[in-house]
Amino acid sequence: MADCKAGHTFRNWSRTLEFKPRRFCKPRTEERIVEIVQEARAAKGCVRTQGAGHSFSQLLPTNDTLVSLDDMDHDVMIIADGTEVNVSAGIRLKDLLPKLKARNLGLRNLGSITEQSIAGAALTGTHGTGIGLGSIPTQIIAARLVAGDGSVIDLPKGDPRLKAASLSLGALGILTRVTLDCVPHHKIDYNVYVGKFDHVMASLDQLVQENVRVLLWWLVPLFDRDDVIIITKNPPGHPVGLLGGAENRVTPPAGLKPTLKPTPLGKGLDAMMEALATQGLGSTGKFKKIWHMSGDYEDMLTLPLLPVFHTECEYAVPAANGVAAMNAFRRVVEENDFEIQLPVEVRFTAGDDLLLSPCNQGPVCYIGASPHGNTAEIFARFEPLMRDHGGRPHWGKHFTLTRGDIKAMYGAHYDAFVALRNTLDPDRVFANSFLTELFG
Ligand SMILES: Cc1cc2nc3c(=O)[nH]c(=O)nc-3n(C[C@H](O)[C@H](O)[C@H](O)COP(=O)(O)OP(=O)(O)OC[C@H]3O[C@@H](n4cnc5c(N)ncnc54)[C@H](O)[C@@H]3O)c2cc1C
Incomplete structure (x- = not known):
């Protein structure tokens, strides 16, 4: 059929995965998806389905059929x-x-x-x-x-x-x-603060509880290694809490629009970072408020396209272990000449009841590392360290776990997932070697 072609090369966003499926199919209807699956099953082949190809892990590689839903009607x-x-x-x-x-x-x-x-x-x-x-x-x-x-x-x-x-x-x-x-649809107030590592860690639990959204960036270029950027994203009028006492240093540089969105990262975010860094943190160790803006939630929660093809490993540790995991990782960073592609990012997510969710044992603290240069060595230290703190990996990012590791992490939920897979895909039409290694 015209919607399937040979000779396609898939590359993921970070250019760390590249493969040539036997056929690349872009069906326009659900009926065609059914036919493609039935054809593959009859030929004892496999089908993998891609979204935007932004995952770092080996979920997509196949030597048979790769499907994209890009040509479907997106109503x-x-x-x-x-x-x-x-x-x-x-x-x-x-x-x-x-x-x-x-x-x-x-x-x-x-x-x-x-x-x-x-x-x-x-x-x-x-x-x-x-x-x-x-x-x-x-x-x-x-x-x-x-x-x-x-x-x-x-x-x-x-x-x-x-x-x-x-x-x-x-x-x-x-x-x-x-x-x-x-x-x-809603608006969000976006505020940026800087604090010293130990002070931020000592206050983290309170910050996380007081703000609807809080994230940390550590090892931000132009900033001291001891500085941590704290970003809160709250509904307008939300009480400021602990950060209410922060010294206000907000002086947006002339000519810079108070939004990240309309400018490419090279001009917008870098300029903001430079402005923040040159305003200085001082030596008091208290929080400094260094930036604010507000706008539509989708603009305040997201970043412009990143200018670097980074490689990331991100683990979810139980929220209560977040500070201990960060302190342990800091020791590794300080011992090594740790260079980054992107700052270490710390985020929080509510618990849920999804079988393969890293959050299904309660709220988590996600810690993401994107090293530069000695990536393999840093990941080799980062992963076991996060696991020691009860961590489970983001499925779409770099990780090196085995089937035994995943089984131990997810227990009965793993078994329930495999049981449903045996019902919905007994012939493993949707498998590749990575999924087979992890789930059989
Ligand atoms: C620059 C960048 C920023 C990122 N930021 C974040 C972030 O802030 N938070 C975070 O948690 N993650 C983040 N990620 C990771 C990213 O969100 C995930 O890897 C996500 O899966 C990518 O979506 P995608 O559409 O590209 O899916 P793909 O990578 O194409 O596919 C992911 C998985 O979904 C399956 N799939 C896709 N569509 C279908 C379908 N219709 N039916 C069945 N299976 C399907 C694929 O088979 C594959 O297993 C980021 C990644 C990059 C590169």
């Missing part, structure tokens, strides 16, 4: 009470968000970019920050997928299989539609 339908929205699973977040906004709707939370498809973002457990806010898959309340025998299966609201299908690594079938539980 958006409000289906119940004005906030439940049914969308094509392949729609990119950057295309979905304006469509929601036009209906005065938004998502509960976002990660830091909007290039991903909604399915790709959900199926790897993509998250933003906010101790009371779930990851992207927790916003899915119903779904529809094409299973391994080509049957089309609806997973309605309340269907227990959604606990696996919302974060499935694409191992259960091809998601064609999802229903999202949306919220009214």
Whole structure:
């Protein structure tokens, strides 16, 4: 069929994965997806489905069929009470968000970019920050997928299989539609502070509880190694709490628009960082407020496209272990000549009940490292250290765990996921060697 072609080369965003599938298919209809799956099954082949190809882990490589849903009709339908929205699973977040906004709707939370498809973002457990806010898959309340025998299966609201299908690594079938539980479109106040590492760590629990969203950037270029940037993202008028006592140093440089969005990172974010750094932190060790802006939630939660193809390893440790994990990682950083592609990022996510979610034992502190140069050596130290603190990896980022490791981490939830996979894809049509190593 014309929608499948040979000779395609897939490259992921970070250019760390490259492969040539036997055929690359861009179906326009669900009926064609069914045919593609049935063809592959009959030939004892495999099908992997890509979103935007932004994952770092080896979820996509296949020598058989690679499917993209980019040519499907990406309509958006409000289906119940004005906030439940049914969308094509392949729609990119950057295309979905304006469509929601036009209906005065938004998502509960976002990660830091909007290039991903909604399915790709959900199926790897993509998250933003906010101790009371779930990851992207927790916003899915119903779904529809094409299973391994080509049957089309609806997973309605309340269907227990959604606990696996919302974060499935694409191992259960091809998601064609999802229903999202949306919220009214909203504004966010964005404030930036700087504090000294020990002071920030001592205050972290309070900061996390007091702010709807808080994230940390550590090892920010131009800043001292002891400086930590604290970013809060709250509804306008939200009480400032502990940070209310921060010394105010906000003096946006002339000519810089008070938003990150309209300027490419090279001019916007770098200029902001330079301005922040040259304002100086002083030596008191107290918090300094160095920037603020406010605007639409999607602009305040996300960053412009990054100018570096970074490689990232990110672990979710139980929120209560976040400070200990950061202190332990700091010792590694201080002993090594640690160079970064992007600052170490610390974020928080609410607990959930999804079978393969790193957050399914309670709220977590995500710590992400993007080293430069000695990447392999730093990851080799970072991963065991995070695991010692009860950490579980982000499925879409770099990790080196074995099946035994994952089984031990997820216990009965792992078994329940594999049992459902045996039902929805007994012939392993949606497998590749990576998934087979991890799940059989
Ligand atoms: C610059 C950058 C910034 C990032 N920021 C964040 C962040 O802030 N927070 C965070 O948590 N993560 C972040 N990530 C990771 C990213 O969100 C995830 O890796 C996400 O999965 C990428 O989505 P995608 O659409 O590119 O999916 P892909 O990488 O293409 O696919 C991911 C998985 O989803 C499956 N899949 C995709 N579509 C379907 C479908 N329709 N049916 C079945 N399976 C499907 C694939 O088979 C694969 O297993 C970032 C990554 C990059 C490169």
